Amino acid sequence: MAVERAYLDHNASAPLLAAARAAMLAALEADGNPSSVHAEGRAARRLVETARRHVAALVGGKAEHVVFTSGATEAAATLLTPHWRMGRGALRVSRLFVTAADHPCILCGGHFPADAVTVLPVGRDGLIDLAALEMALAGHDPAGGMALVAIHTANNETGVIQPIAEIGRIARAAKALVVADAVQAAGRIPLDISDGSADFLILSSHKIGGPKGAGAIVGASDLLMPSPLVPGGGQERGHRSGTENVAAIAGFGAAAEQARAGLADMPAVAALRDRIETALLTAAPGATVYGAGAPRLPNTIFFDLPGVKAETAQIAFDLAGVALSAGSACSSGKVGPSHVLKAMGLGDQASALRVSIGRSTGEREVSMFTQALGALVSRQTRSASRAA
Secondary structure (H helix, E strand, O other), X not given: OOOOOEEOEOOOOOOOOHHHHHHHHHHOOOXXXXXXXXXXXXXXXXXXXXXXXXXXXXXXXXXXXEEEEOOHHHHHHHHOOOEEEEOOEEEEEEEEEEEOOOOHHHHOOOOOOHHHEEEEOEOOOOOEOHHHHHHHHHOOOHHHOEEEEEEEOEOOOOOEEOOHHHHHHHHHHOOOEEEEEXXXXXXXXXXXXXXXXXXXXXXXXXXXXXXXXXXXXXXXXXXXXEOOOOOOOOOHHHOOOOOOOHXXXXXXXXXXXXXXXXXXXXXXXXXXXXXXXXXXXXXXXXXXXXXXXXXEOOOEEEEEOOOOOHHHHHHHHHHOOEEOEXXXXXXXXXXXXXXXXXXXXOOOOOOOEEEEOOOOOOHHHHHHHHHHHHHHHHHHHHHHHHHO
């Protein structure tokens, strides 16, 4: 008999949507290579281009400005480079600006040497220091090349939403490019690349209910593009060579279509998140919810339990049938201090638990979390009493 489980780790990977699964299965029947000109190849190409339109529509972009990749990390590695082209001419980007709370695929600096990366601070609320950004860009010497600002639209651990419109305004005034890691934001808050806030968005299929192993770069235009990370046969209009993963892309497109429609459900998701948060603070009044004073994604709670190590609590929840995270899921299963909390000034060893939900989360999952939390707090209280 299967053990009942509650999956509360959508920020790590959202459950595969039925529509995405169906699109993938149908795509597996397409035998042709999407670069081939015969009927079978054209059929495969139609699947890729349909998905491209859906992914573009999710963020208010144009289909011809979408480049499919193997995931968000590849997209970041492509965009974070000093080597760009404007039309047929080469263009150099000489300095990268990131924040200390960014996802590791951004924080690593991509292809920029370490001395060409400026790490900007965030406040205790997790929001970027806009004054520090403005000052840093003002001090950049454009004689050596343009500046590039790369930042998460919403943090994968805290869910804190950055003021992307204001960041874009500051960057435009300094003639800097903006790459927005929109992996966690897509499908959870409205995004519109046509509003001028960012030059490029990074998306990931499996964060919105599509398959793992697919991602995308969405540009505001294709006039300015990075040099290809993967050169070769010239697929994706020369921006990313290699035969497209038709089934994964088809699933990504179906998930994007569902995510766009599902934005209307996000107020209900936010209400459910608030209920979970209330239950948490009722059961453990000493708990801290990080980023609670800032705008947050409607589905994310990042919290600590006083006197309980995050990894210990995560194991306890897992044994109780509740899947949640102790921070980011990008470190090969390792659990440890959160660089996001460190960036927020909360100590080198700070760690916390993350509950992240979605449109499929319901009363059963909330009840299982609440029961597991109550049992954990009770055990901790008894242990503390014996120690005293």
